[in-house]
Amino acid sequence: MTDYSYRKSSYSDHKEECVEVATNIPGTVAIRDSKNPAGPLLQLGPDTWTAFRSAVVTGRFER
Numbered sequence: 001m002t003d004y005s006y007r008k009s010s011y012s013d014h015k016e017e018c019v020e021v022a023t024n025i026p027g028t029v030a031i032r033d034s035k036n037p038a039g040p041l042l043q044l045g046p047d048t049w050t051a052f053r054s055a056v057v058t059g060r061f062e063r
Contacts, residue, residue, distance in 0.1 A: 004030045006037075021049075 004022035012018035022030040029049035
């Protein structure tokens, strides 16, 4: 099993839903639910992660 080093957003608190992201493995960005760290994880390539993060930051997913 890969040893991911996850970090949580500084905007998170214990009451909100949040994801944790690990970028310490070259070529892979691992994402998991902070409330269920033993649950499933999503693995993306760095380019896909960058595109997704950019879309979130620019509000592309807001209604």
